[in-house]
Amino acid sequence: MLKNEKAFVVFSGGQDSTTCLFWAKSMFAEVEAVTFDYGQRHKAEIQCATEIAKELGIRQTILDMSLLNQLAPNALTRQDIDIDQKEGELPTTFVDGRNLLFLSFAAIAAKQAGARHLVTGVCETDFSGYPDCRDSFIKSLNVTLNLSMDYPFVIHTPLMWLDKAETWRLADELGAFQFVREKTLTCYNGIPGDGCGECPACKLRRAGLEKYLQEKGGTQ
Numbered sequence: 001m002l003k004n005e006k007a008f009v010v011f012s013g014g015q016d017s018t019t020c021l022f023w024a025k026s027m028f029a030e031v032e033a034v035t036f037d038y039g040q041r042h043k044a045e046i047q048c049a050t051e052i053a054k055e056l057g058i059r060q061t062i063l064d065m066s067l068l069n070q071l072a073p074n075a076l077t078r079q080d081i082d083i084d085q086k087e088g089e090l091p092t093t094f095v096d097g098r099n100l101l102f103l104s105f106a107a108i109a110a111k112q113a114g115a116r117h118l119v120t121g122v123c124e125t126d127f128s129g130y131p132d133c134r135d136s137f138i139k140s141l142n143v144t145l146n147l148s149m150d151y152p153f154v155i156h157t158p159l160m161w162l163d164k165a166e167t168w169r170l171a172d173e174l175g176a177f178q179f180v181r182e183k184t185l186t187c188y189n190g191i192p193g194d195g196c197g198e199c200p201a202c203k204l205r206r207a208g209l210e211k212y213l214q215e216k217g218g219t220q
């Protein structure tokens, strides 16, 4: 079993990666979090991730990835780029190479700490056209990481085939529904919990939440 092993979770403080953190806690003896500072629009995101890690008693490493913004300016880091998606194009929130770089750096940190398990909240079901959220990319990267460092990494993607409602269900099953709802930050406008309600991230999160609550037959 995995109970005697250690995992590193790529952790942003959002709904998905926080759910992954709870999932990892239920699966592994020891869990650490890696958070990437790449000049997000809102410093609140890093702060939120740090508070969650602290509250859950999880050791967190924050890595400076500001070079990502230097290489590829995008709507997640630049106030002057609107969050937008045109028909047939990748959304402006897509950052070339982000998951490739994040997972590679997380793998290096994990190996240093003697951990071979990596956990990431990428998801192909609701994917907004991000090529580096697809299962085929993750499987390919897993092989590449193992070859590059001669180390038996296993990348876990507990959300890969879940839709947003099923991700809420998973959080609930892990006993983390209220925690995820109140303490995580998904909103592009930097408002935690239920967020601004207007941006694409809030709309997606809310639609999933409503669908889940409806299926559950409860009230909000």
Ligand SMILES: [Zn+2]
Binding pocket: 186, 187, 188, 189, 190, 191, 195, 196, 197, 198, 199, 200, 201, 202
């Ligand atoms: Zn929002």
